[in-house]
Amino acid sequence: MTDVVLEATDLVHHLGQGAGRVQALKGVSLSLKGGELVLLMGPSGSGKTTLLSILGCLMTPDSGTVKVGGQAIAALDPEALAKLRRERIGFIFQSYHLFPTLNAEDNIRLALDVRGERARTAKLAAREVLATVGLGHKRKSFPRELSGGEQQRVAIARAIVGKTQVILADEPTGALDTANGQAIMTLLADIARDPSRAVLVVTHDPRILPFANRVVHIEDGRIVREESGGDQLKKASNA
Amino acid sequence: MSLQFRLASRNLFHDRLRFIATVIGIIFSIVLVTVQMGLYVGFRRMVTTMIDHSPAQLWIMPVGTKCFEDPSLLDERQRFRALAVPGVAEATPLVIGYAQWRLPQGTTTPVFVVGSELRGLGLHPWNVVEGRLDDLSVPGAVAIDQTYFERLGITGVEQTAELRDRKVQVMAVSKGIRSFTTTPYVFTDVERARSYTGTTPSKASYLLVRLASDADLWKVQQALRDSLGNVEVLTASEFRNRSRSFWLFGTGAGAALFAGALLGVIVGTVIVAQTLYSSTKDHLTEFATLRAIGSSSRYIYTVIIWQALLSAIVGFAGAAGIGKIVAAATAESALPVIMTPALTVALFMLTVTMCVGSAIAAIVKVMRIDPAMVFSR
Known part of the structure; x- marks a missing residue:
């Protein structure tokens, strides 16, 4: 474990307006170190997605600070935040969010294309990362021609092709069967072995506990406890 | 082929029915403008045909x-x-x-x-x-x-x-x-x-x-x-301009032709704007994903503008073909529709301007995207 790649301190954030306004985060602090796979667990409405959105620089908190790779995001305008995301953060979504009209290779290339990478370099990188996730033979396949597990692997490839420091995954196994879920988590755990990268996974799925270095529990907008992956696994086994 | 262009073309051609409806709308609009402007050019020529074919350098005429x-x-x-x-x-x-x-x-x-x-x-x-x-x-x-x-x-x-x-x-x-x-x-x-x-x-x-x-x-x-x-002495060019001015604007014929052309532009703009807006709305999650993975606003606008340009090129090609047929069919008539190279270029520029201008509504829609929506869909 090395440097802190993502650090959030005392985050407060409200959602909604008027009578419907609720405090989604009530002073959350969290940091991710390189080489770490952290699970963020909590019931629905606990603030997981809001926290993920803020950590992913998709939202700015009402108060508190977020630093990505040491850079504070508070003063950044939307374009600067987009630049930070494309250079430092990779996303994996529960529903994959692949582009249905692009094949697997082009879906992955997108992450490099938005950075202005040359097409040839991006193609080679996309092919390499597709091979890494075991889909080298499916680079010309469109999302509709891939299984759920394969689509999620393409989404992972898209998230890692830019060699970003932080990978944020929202329920990456939520739509997959056990075998595919295990395969996806194995991939994410492999990524997290790189000491310059950290992976944060939001999940409800206890089957993926063995892959975590740390498990953070959030309830009602607060971090209620943190445990090492081993502790959490023992509890799950005893139960 | 750039990935932005590929994404734009696939977005556009993905829903073929909508794309065909858009192209028909553009063709209808540009043919209307072509006919009106072609008539204008034809009318301009016809009203000065006698002056054009006279070798006189000066015309002396009653005041x-x-x-x-x-x-x-x-x-x-x-x-x-x-x-x-x-x-x-x-x-x-x-x-x-x-x-x-x-x-x-x-x-x-x-x-x-x-x-x-x-x-x-x-x-x-x-x-x-x-x-x-x-x-x-x-x-x-x-x-x-x-x-x-x-x-x-x-x-x-x-x-x-x-x-x-x-x-x-x-x-x-x-x-x-x-x-x-x-x-x-x-x-x-x-x-x-x-x-x-x-x-x-x-x-x-x-x-x-x-x-x-x-x-x-x-x-x-x-x-x-x-x-x-007590007479007027005009050069051939001055007499030509005076004749055109009288027939085209003194009689209201020119205004009617321009009004028809303007109607065509309005119809075309509305059709293309509606299509691009609904296409953007259909692909909102994709644009939000693009934004989430860090694309700049400009990258997304480029995709939308490529869609507009593609619509313009395909629509103009169809309209130019029909315009050529109309021009050939009216060539022997009293008031031919004339397609000059300059008019063709101007119509292409108008089509592009119309389609790109139509992208504004779609761009405004994209500007309002909350990239965090990718977590809720």
Whole structure:
């Protein structure tokens, strides 16, 4: 474990307006170190997605600070935040969010294309990362021609092709069967072995506990406890 | 092929039905603009065709003459005053006017008589395909255009009819001299033109002026104005502009053509805007994903503008094809739709501007995207 790649301190954030306004985060602090796979667990409405959105620089908190790779995001305008995301953060979504009209290779290339990478370099990188996730033979396949597990692997490839420091995954196994879920988590755990990268996974799925270095529990907008992956696994086994 | 272009084209062609509807909308819109503007170009040419085919460098005319067909008269004695002005090499009368043409069967139809001196400076028929211009010197000789054969009850040269109760014989036939008023032109000698139109011998509609080779156009024009007094002296270009101005804007015809073209642009803009907006709305999650993975606003706008440009290119290609067919179909009519290279380029630019402008609504929609929505969908 090395440097802190993502650090959030005392985050407060409200959602909604008027009578419907609720405090989604009530002073959350969290940091991710390189080489770490952290699970963020909590019931629905606990603030997981809001926290993920803020950590992913998709939202700015009402108060508190977020630093990505040491850079504070508070003063950044939307374009600067987009630049930070494309250079430092990779996303994996529960529903994959692949582009249905692009094949697997082009879906992955997108992450490099938005950075202005040359097409040839991006193609080679996309092919390499597709091979890494075991889909080298499916680079010309469109999302509709891939299984759920394969689509999620393409989404992972898209998230890692830019060699970003932080990978944020929202329920990456939520739509997959056990075998595919295990395969996806194995991939994410492999990524997290790189000491310059950290992976944060939001999940409800206890089957993926063995892959975590740390498990953070959030309830009602607060971090209620943190445990090492081993502790959490023992509890799950005893139960 | 850039990935932005690929994404744009796939987004566009993905929903084929919507794309076809868009292209049809653009074609409809641009064909409407093409026809209106083609008519405008055709009208511009037709209203000055007589001026264009006269070798006169200066036209002397009664004050207030609005266009070539204006039947006002001036005193022909002005011709001798004009000839006395330094720099004037030739000044000849031109007589125009309406007359009744009696067909061999006895029915009559109005014609527009154009009479000028047959030798030297004048306004003679061009594109003569039957007979000879020299034959117009024969008493009663006239030239008509083959377009009006049926109307005038003529099938070729040497056939006869009556003009203002005087026997005339067709001695020359031209091809393509049509009037936008649909009244046939009849060319003849100036004296006979006076007789056919009831113009007194001392009067003329215009005096056509040719300058000496070393004369300065503007100086001679001013000298003629000073010398002749109660007339107007216009260069060919000035007379052309005055005729166009009268027919296109004095009569409201030009405004009607422009209004039709504007309607076409509005219809096209609305159709393309609606399509791009709904296409963007359908792909909102994809644009939010692009934003989430860090694309700049410009990257997304480029995708939308590529969609607009693709629609413009495909739509314009169809419209240009139809426009060409319309132009060919009307080429022989009294008011042809004319597609010039400059008009084609202008229409393409208009189509592109219209489609890119239509992308504004879609871009505004994308600007409001919350990239965090990717977690909730």
